[in-house]
Amino acid sequence: MRLPPVVRLSLEDALALLLPVECAGCDEPDAALCDACRSALAPAPTLQILDGVRVWSGLPFAGVPARVLRALKEEGRTGLAPSIAPALAAAVRALDRDAVLVPLPTSRASMRRRGYRVVDLVARHGGLRVTRLLSPGRATADQRGLGVDERARNVAGSLRARGGAGARVIVLDDVVTTGATLSEAVRALRHAGAEIVGCATIAATARHNGRRAPLVTDP
Template sequence: MIADLSDAFRQACAEALALLLPVACAGCDESDVVLCERCVLALSPEPRRRLIGAGETSFPVWSGLRFEAVPARVIRALKEDGRTGLARALAPALRAALEAAGGVSGVTVVVMPTSWASFRRRGYRVPDLIARRAGVRVHPLLRQTRRVHDQRRLDRDGRRRNVEGSMRATDAAGRRVIVVDDVVTTGASVAEAVRALRDAGAEVVAAVTVAATPRRAARTDEPQPAAFQTHR
């Protein structure tokens, strides 16, 4: 309740400032519009599946958008520039990915934890905000048990080592779970979340993100059959 009120207040302030300050499209910098029509179309969901891990520990990650071009710029504007109103434009991508993963009926949607430093810098948690705009109730069953470094400058192995053993899950035993995050890159962070949930007794159905960084090994990143294209 307090989080919802805080978010509503922040959104009202942002809208008030928009009346006083110049605004530009988050996707292409066109003036006097938050998102132009072309960039809105560029955010049309196209769910894709990626398999993280191998063997019995592997799990699917469904993402609504590719993290490139307009979607990448819009997500960065939300995460780094405080443009919280953009969460509503990204919500359809999250909903489409959830539908492609089988929907939320009978599952607990668990949001990825945000570090205190990131929350203090932004004043909001990005995955939570987008999920609320998507009309999805999330559960904070995960928490970080130690500080981790910024992942952006680390390679694949460095990311894995950085987050290894950094999360713990509570109240997860017996639950069927979908993990929600904003962007998946190498999958190291979401893999650690899945490990923590499984160790706590949860059955992880899938992970879902708004967007995924494209990979050169494209087989698992190719568009899925037409049945999944209907989620656009």
């Protein structure tokens, strides 16, 4: 059962009395998310056009949004998902409400470590229904610390798509950095016959040196 926001916040405040917590955005004590940081998560969609593919992102991956996303992904603070869900929903609405929403697959290692799929969880709290058409085709190295070209090579040919022929699809991810993983998802889905409407992410990093990996490659 999905609790109303007022009830959920009351429960979080009560839990904070028993189990002291710190704000995920600023470390203020006794609140999972303080009012100021909650306000900083208000959707502010931005658009990138990368090799003809529209990529809408609900928030910048910096400051409070970055800290909250890291807390959700790396610290298991799943109670933060409802607070960032509006950002993903806003990015999807900017593209098409009626397209099939396909999240990037979660690696087995990440699933074992977390026990949940980050994008799927956030999408559910945003009232978005996802369809998992993508699956890993081969193992890849951790993308963290890799440059633009290295990321592209690392994920090239790493995803497979099953089904989706003729469907209008929006690819979902948590953060767009270089765009390499989204590029691979677009390739796999197009190869399976899907029409790509665009990509939607919770957040986007700033451009580095004015470069992005291409989002469209030949099947």
